Amino acid sequence: MQRITIHDVAREAGVSLATVDRVLNGRPGVKAATIARVEAAVARLGYTPDVFAANLAKRRLYRLTFLIPGGPNAFMTDLRQEAERIAQRVAGERVALTVQDIDAFDSHSVAGTLALIDKASCDGVAVVAPASAEVRAAIDRLTLRGVPVVTLVSDHPASARAHFVGIDNMAAGRVAGRLLGRFLAGNRPGHRARIGFIAGSLGLRDHAERHGGCIEVFEELYPDFEPIRVREGRDDNDRTYDLTRRLLADHPDISGLYNMGAGNRGVIAALEESGLAGRVTFIAHELTPYTRAALERGTIAALIAQDPGHEIRSAVRVLKALIDGQPIVAAQERIGIDIFLPENLPPQEGATLERKAAEARPELRRAS
Template identity: 35%
Template sequence: MMGFDVSVQSSPDRRAPLMSDVAKAANVSMATVDRVLNRRKGVKDRTTQRVLKAALELDFLTLEESALIATPRPPNIVFLLPAGANPYLKLLGEKLRARAVPRGRDAPSIRCIFIESFNATVLAAALRHHAAWADGIAFMAIDHPEVREAVEEITSAGLRVVTIVSDLPHPARMAYVGLDNHSVGRTAAMLLARFSQRASGSLALVAGSRNYRAHSEREAGFLALIEEMHPDLHVVGVREGHDDAGENFRHANSLLEQHLDLIGIYNVGGASNGIARALVEQGRAGDIQFIGHGLTSDTRKLLIDGTMDAVIDSDPETILSLAINLICEAPQQLPHIQTQRSVRMDIFFRENLPSGTKLPFP
């Protein structure tokens, strides 16, 4: 509730107007009057004007109160993130929770919802469910027909949709905010090949899931550069670890045992600590070149002790700010919005780690 004091001075022979009087005069329901007074979504502009006109004529509202209600309200924004043990996504969630603290009537209302990972049906259901409250939804997309259909439905109802980290090319989504993932994959391949300083050998990729376009694009970029520039390096089959440390540990152990010529591992997704554990336990840490994603407390530690060689990162604050600003953009600016907002790719090594950065523990 906005907390308006809607009482009026009345003479002894005149009772104060009630919401029911406003509803009757405007020919709407009490629920509609309540929605207008509290600037909730779902009320047409002409209905809002009719309610405010009736409220003014009945002295239910002052001119100042009416003008305040008539101003466009800030949007309700929902972020949908995959649940699980991925430290980078946990970091995004922590930063979102900090932004969700109420900041005044003119600031957007933000909710962060973690949903089951890698499940297109669950994501599609969440998009439809949260569309009832939200004016805009930002989410890490799964490239699947069910998700595309849900995006079609909610954008047809007027919601703004922004994909973050992983895209879903769809004409109805407003924009994608994240890395150019094909370039990311090529960069990871170049780093592994250069770090290894070997003319031949095997390289391995561990992805979260190819259902995330970000992961499939990184894989494609990686394979393309190796084929173009290092044809004597052999890329072994991609394993899907679903950003789970236990799965990644088992995949890394299997790769080390099956490919004695393995010289490098690129973790396309999260949970690099699982791969690092396998390298340490098999005595291969520092011998196998290892590159992953997301500068968090675990990857920072792995860089410092030499288990990881490089971490590719995208600043979470930048991603969140761009997504929020896009959803809050004025309607007249929408035709000029770029459909892709590429975020700067940061590459961290042990020698260039930022100091004084507070990162969450995994």
């Protein structure tokens, strides 16, 4: 079907292109009767503006800033690399996307970075935001300065952020609880299964929500499961390795382990060095080269994952829609929760034999 254009509207209303443009953009100087004729023509024809074409004609540039944690977290590295790759692709669509490293565990630093952003140099921000009052206030102030903010991966719903791009983390935690229950229930009759929990920090909303969702499932469906208090590894592999070793030593009868954040290489190494790989049911998050190899070896029982490419593309679309005052297509921007077992792992593109061998070595813990 041929697209209805502004020329068709002008012809239908019996006015000039300039008049239609003034009416559509709400500019003064048009009689009320003429406005009514143009609006009636728009309704009859079902005309919708081509925002992309209009912005090209106006040479509109979308200046977007993505604030993504640096460090050894492999998922955040994937997220940052996706943002850098997509920045190159959308440059031809008049989108200038800048990626800036932040420390997700330093709320003061993140708030300070947000405070330095101004509408004169930035049109929209996507941020992996720590759940602190200081960061919430910084998001609120940035929004008041006319810069829309999208939270990425971890939400900050109490803030004035315009949209959240990421999975439902409560649901992800519930999925982990179900998986642990399915793997463990009935395996050892009369045994009260003890479940260990590791988080980067419960101060990160996504980790706290995953923990809460998992505990909900235990209370509803597996009341015999005994949750062990959460250990916080700050998504650091060496720190997570040490606390996992201590956890296993303190609870030699542990049945399951759920890591709600990064630091997976530390958990993998601790389980494999202690001889408990495969005996302790380990549920982890995010598909990385290291978690893939551990899943294939049987150290990880199942992976809960999200698509970093989809999240970056979604954040770009959402910010552009907010800047243009256009509606957000909710179904398109919904981020799915993936569950991977060894049988349904996606193909590993471009991996050499040397790289695969390096990924399989659990003694290397520097990247999660």
